[in-house]
C-alpha cells in the first residue's frame with residue numbers, strides 16, 4: 001500500500017502550519033521527515049494517520065493494505081503511550097481485543113512480537129518497571145502486533161539516552177531487514193535520519209514546506225556509523241536545516 | 256611538583272561533608288502513630304477531668320464514655336441503632352455515588368452534558384442539604400426513602416465534581432493512542448478513560464462518604480426512632496454528654512472504617528501505581 005500526500009495545507013486558528021506539502025510514501029520504504037522545531041512535523045504525521053483532517057489537500061491511500069493487517073496506519077509515540085495499569089502483554093492485547101482476537105490467537109501474536117523486540121521475559125511486567133528503551137520497544141511491539149501497512153513514528157527515540165537510542169536504531173534496522181515495513185519517521189536527529197531513511201524530506205520553518213527530498217541509495221543493512229557518504233548527506237542536511245533552525249529560533253524570540 | 260590546585264585557591268582547608276538538604280515531602284506509612292495520637296489525647300482529657308482543670312460540663316470523662324459504650328454494646332441496643340444507620344448510609348451513598356460517577360463521566364466525555372450539567376451541579380453543591388429535608392419528607396414520606404434521598408443527594412454532588420475532574424486529567428496521549436489503533440469508543444472509555452480516572456474517583460469518594468456520614472445524622476433528625484443520629488440527638492437534647500460522646504465516637508469509627516475500606520480498594524485496584 002502506497003500513500004500520497006497531495007498539496008496539504010493546514011492551519012491552526014488561521015495561522016498556516018503546513019503549506020502545500022506533496023510527498024510520496026512507497027511501500028517498503030522508510031521516509032524520514034526532519035525540520036526545525038515547530039515546523040509542523042507532528043501535525044503532518046497526525047494528518048497522515050487520520051487523527052486530524054487537513055484544511056486543504058488530501059492524504060491518499062493507493063492499493064489495499066496487505067492481508068492480515070489490522071490497523072493500516074499505526075503510530076509509535078515519542079512518549080510511548082503505554083497504559084500504566086496494564087502489563088506489557090496487556091498493552092499489546094489491548095489493540096487486539098477490539099478485533100476479536102483473544103485467548104490463544106492473541107497469545108501467539110503477543111509471543112511473536114515480544115520475541116521480535118527481545119522482550120519475551122517481560123510479558124508480565126508493568127510499564128513502571130521498565131526502562132525507557134524497553135518501554136519504547138513495547139510500543140514498537142504493540143505496533144507490530146496489528147501488522148501495519150505503514151508505521152508512523154514521531155520522534156520515537158527522542159526520549160531516550162544516546163546509547164539506548166543507538167541500540168534501538170539497530171533493532172529497528174534489524175526488524176526492517178527481516179521484514180521490510182513502510183514507515184514515516186519524524187526526527188530531530190539527523191544521524192537517525194541518515195541511518196534509517198531511504199529518503200529524507202527536509203521541511204522549512206513554519207509554515208512547513210518541503211525544501212528538499214534527499215535520497216540515500218545505500219541499503220539500510222550496509223549503513224553504519226562513520227560511512228563517508230552518510231556523513232556527507234548528514235552535513236548537507238545540516239546545511240539545509242541550520243539557517244531554518246536559526247531563523248525559527250529568532251522568530252520565537254521576537255514573539 | 257604541585258598538586259592540581261587552581262591558582263589562588265586556598266589549600267589545606269578542612270574537608271567537610273556536603274550538607275544534606277534533600278528528603279522530606281514524601282509522607283511514609285508510620286504504624287501506630289495515629290493510634291498514639293488518639294491515646295495521648297484521651298489520656299490528657301481523662302487526667303484533666305479527674306484533676307478538675309476540665310469541668311465536667313465541658314467534656315465528659317473518657318472512661319465514662321467508654322462505660323456507656325460498653326453498656327450500649329452489652330445490652331444489644333448498639334445494633335438497634337447501628338443496623339438502620341449503616342443500611343441508610345449504604346443505600347443512600349450507593350445511590351449517590353453510582354449516579355454521581357455516571358454523571359461525572361458523562362460531563363467528562365460529552366460537551367452538551369458538560370455545558371448543561373456543570374452549572375447545575377455547581378448550583379446544587381453549596382445548598383445545605385439539611386435545609387431540604389422537609390421537602391424530601393413531602394416528596395418521599397417520613398420513612399426510609401427520604402433519608403436515602405438526602406444522603407444520595409449529599410454524596411452525589413462531590414462525586415460528580417471529583418469524577419469529571421478525574422476524567423479531565425486522564426492523559427490525552429493515551430486516548431489519542433487508543434484512537435490511532437482504531438479502538439471503539441466504548442473500548443476507549445472502558446479501558447483507557449475509566450481506569451485512568453479511577454485514582455481521582457477513589458480519592459473523591461473519601462470526601463463524598465464523609466459527607467454521607469454527616470448527612471446520616473441529619474437524616475435521622477426527623478422521624479427516626481433508631482439510628483446513631485437519633486441516639487446522638489436524643490442525648491444532646493438531654494445534655495447527656497456521655498451518651499452524646501458515645502454516639503460521636505461511633506460516628507468517628509464509621510468514618511475511619513469507611514476511609515480504611517477505600518484505602519484497601521486503592522491498594523488493590525491501583526497496584527499499578529506502585
Ligand SMILES: Nc1ncnc2c1ncn2[C@@H]1O[C@H](COP(=O)(O)OP(=O)(O)OP(=O)(O)O)[C@@H](O)[C@H]1O
Nearest residue numbers: 012013017035036037038039040041042043044206
Ligand atoms: N492542536 C493545536 N492547536 C493549535 N496549534 C497547534 C496545535 N498543534 C500544533 N500547533 C502549532 O503548530 C505548530 C507546529 O506544531 P507541531 O507540533 O506539528 O511541530 P513539530 O514540528 O512537531 O515540532 P517539534 O519539533 O517541536 O515536535 C506549532 O507552532 C504549534 O504551536
Ligand SMILES: [Mg+2]
Nearest residue numbers: 041042043154
Ligand atoms: Mg513534534
